[in-house]
Amino acid sequence: KQEVTQIPAALSVPEGENLVLNCSFTDSAIYNLQWFRQDPGKGLTSLLLIQSSQREQTSGRLNASLDKSSGRSTLYIAASQPGDSATYLCAVINNNNDMRFGAGTRLTVKP
Amino acid sequence: DAMVIQNPRYQVTQFGKPVTLSCSQTLNHNVMYWYQQKSSQAPKLLFHYYDKDFNNEADTPDNFQSRRPNTSFCFLDIRSPGLGDAAMYLCATSRTGYEQYFGPGTRLTVT
Numbered sequence: 001k002q003e004v005t006q007i008p009a010a011l012s013v014p015e016g017e018n019l020v021l022n023c024s025f026t027d028s029a030i031y032n033l034q035w036f037r038q039d040p041g042k043g044l045t046s047l048l049l050i051q052s053s054q055r056e057q058t059s060g061r062l063n064a065s066l067d068k069s070s071g072r073s074t075l076y077i078a079a080s081q082p083g084d085s086a087t088y089l090c091a092v093i094n095n096n097n098d099m100r101f102g103a104g105t106r107l108t109v110k111p
Numbered sequence: 112d113a114m115v116i117q118n119p120r121y122q123v124t125q126f127g128k129p130v131t132l133s134c135s136q137t138l139n140h141n142v143m144y145w146y147q148q149k150s151s152q153a154p155k156l157l158f159h160y161y162d163k164d165f166n167n168e169a170d171t172p173d174n175f176q177s178r179r180p181n182t183s184f185c186f187l188d189i190r191s192p193g194l195g196d197a198a199m200y201l202c203a204t205s206r207t208g209y210e211q212y213f214g215p216g217t218r219l220t221v222t
Contacts, residue, residue, distance in 0.1 A: 004153075034210055042215065043117075043201060044154070049210040089153065091211075097142055097161055098168075099203075099211060101153040 002027045006090055006102035013080055014110050021075040021105045023090030028068050031097075035064050035075050036089040038104070044089065048075070080109045114138050115214035117202050123220045124192050132187040132217045134202030143185040144211065145177060146201040154201055160185060161207070189219075197221045 003026045013019055023033075032051045036044040048057045048064040050073070056065040063076040077084060087104040094100070116135045124130040134143065141162050146154035158167045160179045174196070176188040189196055199218050205211040 032210075036213075041199075041218070044203075044213040046210050046212065093211075096166075097159060097205075097207065098156055098166070099144065100156070103153045 002030075002092060002094055002100045004090060004092055004100050004102040006088075006105050008105055009103065010106040010108075012108040012110065015080060015082060017080050017109075018076070018078050019080055019107070021077070021088050021090075021107070023073040023075070023102055025071045025073075025092050025100075027094070028071050029095060030068065030092045031095050032093050033064075033066055033073050034091050034093065034099075035062075035073075036091065038087045038089060040087075047088075077107075080107075082109045082111050085109050115202060115204055115212050117200075117214035117217050119217060120215060121218050121220075123222060124189075125222055126193065127191050130189050130192055130219070132189075132200050132202075132219070134185045134187070134214055135183050136204045136212075137183070138204055138212060139182060140204035140206050140212070141182070142205045142207060143179060144203040144205075145185070145187050146203065148199045148201055148216075150198075157187070192219070192221045194221050 007022045034049045035047040050066040061078040066073045089104045090102045118133045144159040145157045148154040157171045178186045199216045201216045202214045203211040
């Protein structure tokens, strides 16, 4: 059964710092990987989707990488802002359409 | 324009009283998912529909049922809610293998 782990569980940084969030998964036979943002009490907002054949995706200050063979993905956030404070969730989609989530990294960016 | 709509946003039910949560989508996606998310935990997949094919997770309690009468709508029925079923319930949709779009969630309270 696919297991997804995110490290660290929580992270606090001063505004302007670059940071990396980590995600690992146990079964490399994934279809794709998706990063989400979740604000308290809200639903999930998709940030980036990486197909299994891709190595990375970029959107604005966000860059996500995927190393399928080693079961790892990272989300890089450049020049962090207080508005980036949220929980970031990594999820993998297996070939049978089900999606498994990590527990998330709770990010706080201090002004 | 809202693409994945969940109603109601907040639902209060009594212990043991059946409740139905609703999800609709305007994306014409063939896959629809229901997740349960408890406080500070990752979303947990309950089941998903691939077109009309129902896929139940092995550890989803029998107390949870789902219906998908057409492409646009999907319902989550909780036959006899217990206190442990209080959570945020998230609906998501996707085309096969592509990114998932989430609704805003329904927060269920059981009194």
